[in-house]
Amino acid sequence: MPDVTAFPGLQSPLGEGEALATSDNRGFRTAMNVAGHGLVADEPVAVGGTDQGPSPYGLISAALASCTAMTLHSYAKLKQLPVTAIRVVVRHAKVHELDCEASDTDPGARIDRLERQIWIDGDVPDATRQRLMEIADRCPVHRTLHGTIRIVTRSE
Numbered sequence: 083m084p085d086v087t088a089f090p091g092l093q094s095p096l097g098e099g100e101a102l103a104t105s106d107n108r109g110f111r112t113a114m115n116v117a118g119h120g121l122v123a124d125e126p127v128a129v130g131g132t133d134q135g136p137s138p139y140g141l142i143s144a145a146l147a148s149c150t151a152m153t154l155h156s157y158a159k160l161k162q163l164p165v166t167a168i169r170v171v172v173r174h175a176k177v178h179e180l181d182c183e184a185s186d187t188d189p190g191a192r193i194d195r196l197e198r199q200i201w202i203d204g205d206v207p208d209a210t211r212q213r214l215m216e217i218a219d220r221c222p223v224h225r226t227l228h229g230t231i232r233i234v235t236r237s238e
Contacts, residue, residue: 111135142227143172146196149223154202157217163210167203170218172196196227 095118096102102115103123110131112123123138125131136144147170158165176192202214218224 139174143174143196145223146170146198146221146227147172149221150198150200150218153221154200154214154218157214163204163206163214165202165204165206165214167201169201169203171199173199 096115098117100117103112104114105112110123110125110129111134114121114123122135123141124133124135125137127133131137150170150172151168154168154170155165157163158168173196175195175197177195178192198218200215200218202211206214
């Protein structure tokens with residue numbers, strides 16, 4: 083895990099919502115410190131990586147899947163629903179969208195698509211399942227991905 087003390091201006095340890103990525107410029111494998119938790123990101127072998135960790139898009143999919151599961155778990159617990167398990171799969175793809183606004187200017191436009199599949203185990207009535215699906219769209223990461231995102235970049 084990269085040591086944040088090696089980088090002036092970073093607080094040690096990193097706080098919630100902060101991440102440090104360190105690449106040694108020998109490939110795609112990147113060591114990461116995410117608020118004190120170490121992990122590795124990489125790319126698949128097919129694109130020149132070593133497949134030693136999830137890709138950046140895999141990490142986005144994981145963020146949405148985990149946040150959805152946590153949000154649904156919290157709601158089920160709050161409402162004392164008979165939910166025994168929640169499983170969420172998110173798949174990322176670049177897809178052609180012929181009917182999207184971008185296709186007016188670029189008929190070959192590709193957009194990012196996140197497809198989410200949710201399984202809710204337990205004796206839960208259909209109306210409650212429907213409500214849980216509505217709650218899934220309110221998870222913080224889902225809202226972030228649908229909101230306006232500004233990325234501010236500076237060089238140190």
